[in-house]
Amino acid sequence: MTEPLRAHHEISFRYRHSVGGAKARFLAGLRDARILASVGADGRVTVPPVDWDPETGTPTTELVPVGDRGIVASWTWDGPTGKAVALVRPVGADTCMVHVVDVADETALRTGMVVRADWRAERTGSITDIRAFVPCDSLVPAAAAGVAAEPPGDLAVVSETCLSYTFEPGLVLSDFLRTLANRRIAGGRCVSCDGVYVPPRPKCPDCMVGPMQPVPVSEQGIITAFTVVHVPFHGMEVDLPFVCAWIRLAGASVSFAHLLGGVSPADVTVGQRVEAVWATDTEPSWESIRWFRPIAEGTP
Numbered sequence: 001m002t003e004p005l006r007a008h009h010e011i012s013f014r015y016r017h018s019v020g021g022a023k024a025r026f027l028a029g030l031r032d033a034r035i036l037a038s039v040g041a042d043g044r045v046t047v048p049p050v051d052w053d054p055e056t057g058t059p060t061t062e063l064v065p066v067g068d069r070g071i072v073a074s075w076t077w078d079g080p081t082g083k084a085v086a087l088v089r090p091v092g093a094d095t096c097m098v099h100v101v102d103v104a105d106e107t108a109l110r111t112g113m114v115v116r117a118d119w120r121a122e123r124t125g126s127i128t129d130i131r132a133f134v135p136c137d138s139l140v141p142a143a144a145a146g147v148a149a150e151p152p153g154d155l156a157v158v159s160e161t162c163l164s165y166t167f168e169p170g171l172v173l174s175d176f177l178r179t180l181a182n183r184r185i186a187g188g189r190c191v192s193c194d195g196v197y198v199p200p201r202p203k204c205p206d207c208m209v210g211p212m213q214p215v216p217v218s219e220q221g222i223i224t225a226f227t228v229v230h231v232p233f234h235g236m237e238v239d240l241p242f243v244c245a246w247i248r249l250a251g252a253s254v255s256f257a258h259l260l261g262g263v264s265p266a267d268v269t270v271g272q273r274v275e276a277v278w279a280t281d282t283e284p285s286w287e288s289i290r291w292f293r294p295i296a297e298g299t300p
């Protein structure tokens with residue numbers, strides 16, 4: 001038995017979006033070290049503020065400051081960061097806001113505990129202007145009256161979310177990918193129902209019997225379904241529009257998804273015969289098959 005493959009992946013979700021309305025005024029308020037809330041038609045005070053009353057849909061033009069102290073309404077402990085994520089209800093508000101509560105450990109947390117905002121010295125108009133909520137002894141009256149000045153036009157929410165991880169596909173799929181790198185496609189036959197799966201699975205999804213028996217399958221097959229993609233995505237290496245198709249190889253019982261190349265989307269049909277076009281790069285991966293292309297009419 002060989003070692004499983006490992007691959008490093010990174011998913012980034014980086015964006016910047018400008019804000020307006022109640023959200024912009026809320027962020028401007030944070031910059032001024034105050035928490036602003038909106039007042040609905042029934043007098044309900046909502047934090048963070050909203051532009052429209054959630055019950056009646058009427059505009060909520062009035063923003064009021066609420067306290068920067070409050071109580072923890074509920075919480076969950078986030079082990080990896082060593083902090084709690086909590087719903088905090090500020091004094092004067094009828095709703096809660098989500099934020100971090102910074103305590104030494106989980107045992108210091110309880111529902112109903114009193115906390116205060118720990119403001120950063122340098123604030124930019126971001127939810128992180130509150131470093132965290134921290135425990136304190138008593139609630140105090142709401143912050144000083146007065147509403148923050150109109151926010152500058154350059155307030156924005158900036159996301160730098162990035163998820164970095166290592167993927168290990170398992171022994172069965174690793175062997176399949178290594179075989180692909182040698183320009184052969186290996187299916188797995190269920191010894192119970194005779195179904196042939198490409199890629200092979202550790203056990204037959206129908207019978208739950210395994211391991212499956214390795215069996216070579218053709219690099220030719222038919223299109224069982226397809227979609228034409230018009231929307232670009234990060235890291236895309238093909239021109240738009242392109243076709244993503246479900247392909248069932250000769251000898252296989254199930255289809256898998258792959259790219260189609262060398263064909264105009266208008267000329268693709270379900271039932272069309274296609275064949276694998278191999279990549280020159282032979283690192284074990286699905287991309288060892290560059291794409292599938294239609295087989296010319298009359299080819300046996």
Ligand SMILES: [Zn+2]
Binds near residue numbers: 191192206208
């Ligand atoms: Zn089976």
